[in-house]
Amino acid sequence: MKRLKFPVHLLVAIIFGLIIFSPSICPGQQSSEFLFSKGVVAYSEGNFEAALNYFQQASQLSPEDAEIQHYLGMTQMQLGKYDLAIKSLKKALSLDPTIKELHYDLGVTYFRAKNYPQALSCFLKAEKVQPQRAMVYFYQGYIHYLMKKYNLVAPPLNKAQELDPSLTQTCQFYRAMSLMKTKRYNEAEKEFQATIDTAPETDLAKAAKTLKKRVAALKKEEKRWSIIPSLSMQFDDNVTLKPDELPAAVKVSDEEDYRTVFHLVGEYRLFKNECWSSVGRYTFYESIHSSLHDYDLIKNEVNFNLTRRGTLGEGGIPTTLGFDVNYSHNLLDARPYLETIHFRTTWGLSLTQNSFLQLQWRIQDKDFHYSVINSQSNRDGLNNLIGFNYFWFHCNNTRYFRWGFFYDHDSTIGSDWDYDGYRFMLSYFLPLWKGIKLTIDSEYYYQDYKNVDSVYFQERSDREYTWSISFNRDFHSNLNLAFQYLGREHNSNIEFYEYDRNVYMLTLTAYF
The missing domain is CATH 1.25.40.10 (Tetratricopeptide repeat domain)
Structure with a gap:
């Protein structure tokens, strides 16, 4: 100083x-x-x-x-x-x-x-x-680096360099270090070279030469794939058929049961450069009930994702634009049950150093493979969804608050299932002690069905309340143990569609 x-x-x-x-x-x-x-x-x-x-x-x-x-x-x-x-x-x-x-x-x-x-x-x-004091911004960027918030380092260092060109080499060096820490190796190499070119005889330039060689080695070593298996033991006091792809339950058993769930995710990075990256993903899911085997579900899912990173405006706001296509095939009790395919685009913006906004739009096609009682009960059709999630981080970015809103519209072949949906979400995440992390989620979902129900001869209106709490802890670098409770209360003006549900889950997840 x-x-x-x-x-x-x-x-x-x-x-x-x-x-x-x-x-x-x-x-x-x-x-x-x-x-x-x-x-x-x-x-x-x-x-x-x-x-x-x-x-x-x-x-x-x-x-x-x-x-x-x-x-x-x-x-x-x-x-x-x-x-x-x-x-x-x-x-x-x-x-x-x-x-x-x-x-x-x-x-x-x-x-x-x-x-x-x-x-x-x-x-x-x-x-x-x-x-106009350059060191104000330099300290901000350097502190972000020391606190391992690498994605926030560049903007304040850019401002410091603009106000005081004598800080150029130091700012270049720490931008390069942050890029290396986030595995953006091509960009890190360029920034280290810029550090060397600015003043080749300084200690920073010598360090940059060494680190540039290290980056070249890391590029060769960087793993392009990951496998994440998990095993979950669950108790459900009202077993309900509600695949992840569907906003509303299809079948309610009114019976309790235990089940074992196996989940596997495999990813392969197809390519990655300074602006673009692409990932292919395969997901397998299987649930096996102790007694209610009619509710055993097997899902195979394939996803292709394309992401572009950039900045917005003169302030250089970091942004992420994503596109993905997803195909899912579901078997119910070993018989074909449901196929879905969706296209989704997301746009993320780092609004401030501790807030993030994600906008989303998705269109989904659903094809059910079970027989229907009448044409009005056919659920095949399209679902359009649009909404946002807002994240606010605090306490050195170790905790966050999330709230979101999504609107979706189901347009189906059968008139019974046409609806407008309004979903409100609140979440909070915080670390507790001994490495234990707590996540609290709550959700309110209102569905306004557009037509008179063909069985109960009145317009349907549903309100669903969901809440969950999760405790999880990492063990070593590749194991995680989590306990989660989920509660749901589904209310409807048609009594047949009402149900309550409580699920308790103990899950072990590995990372490879």
Whole structure:
């Protein structure tokens, strides 16, 4: 950190004043202004021990002087007395909030004390009062790097480099490091080369050369595939047939049962470059009930995903645009039951350093393979869905709050199943202790059916409430154990469609 600057003409005036007036001042009668002036001189000369002595004496005489508290805090920081420095700087800020440098100096003090979240908070406040100070943005980017929030490093470093070109090589180096940490190896190689080209003889350039070679090796080693199997033991107090592809239950047993669920996901990255990536995915799902085998479900699913990363606007807001096609084939009690195919597009925007918005649109075609009682009960058709999820992260991005809304419309061959759906969602995630993580989800879903039911001869209106709570913990690097409870209350103005359900799940997941 640069030493606190002090105007030369003011320093000369202080020294001149000391020469003229000091003989007439007795040692026991020194004013706080005189002691403060001597402290500033000692501080400017780097004699922090002497400066501390003067500022402490001045503070005793004028404890409500914000400037004295400011210099006292800066001196304490230089001497490594961070707790005292923070206390003094906070007092100065409370005495005179108009001193613009205080937020920055507090940020530097917290940074030196390795309290990175508080430091970041101070630098964000400093940005509002000193928007042209390059180091405000540099510290923000560097703190994001130290806190492993690599996707947030580049924007503030870009701003710091724009305001102060002398920071160019350092900003290039940490952008490259962040790209390497997020496995964006091609971009990292280019940024490391830019670091070398800026000033080839510096220590940063030498480090960049070594790391560039490391990136080249990592590109060769990078794994393109992953396999994620899981095994779940579940108890359901009202076994219900409701595949993931469907917004409403198809069949309710009104009986309880135990089941074993096996789930397997295999992914293969088809390609990846600076802007584009593509992944192919296969999913297998099988549920086996202890007694109600009519509800045993097997699903095979294939998905192709294409993603583009970029930035939006002059501020360089990180964005992600995704497209995916999904085909699913379901067997019920070993017989063909349901086929679906959907096309979906998503658009994600990092609105701020701790908020993310994802927009989604999807169209889905459903083809059921079971016989229907009459043409009005045929559920084959199209489902259109549009909506969003908003994520707000806090506590150093270790916790998040999510809320979302989705509208969907089912247009089916049978008039009984045409509806408009409105889904509201709330979630909260937080780490607890000993590596245990807690997720709480809640959902309200309203379905307004458009036609008179062909069996019950009235228009149908359903309201569904779903809530779940999950505790999970990682073991080593490739195992996770989770306990989850799910509750659902489905209400309808037609009594036949009403049901309640509680499911308890214990799941072991492996990552390869």
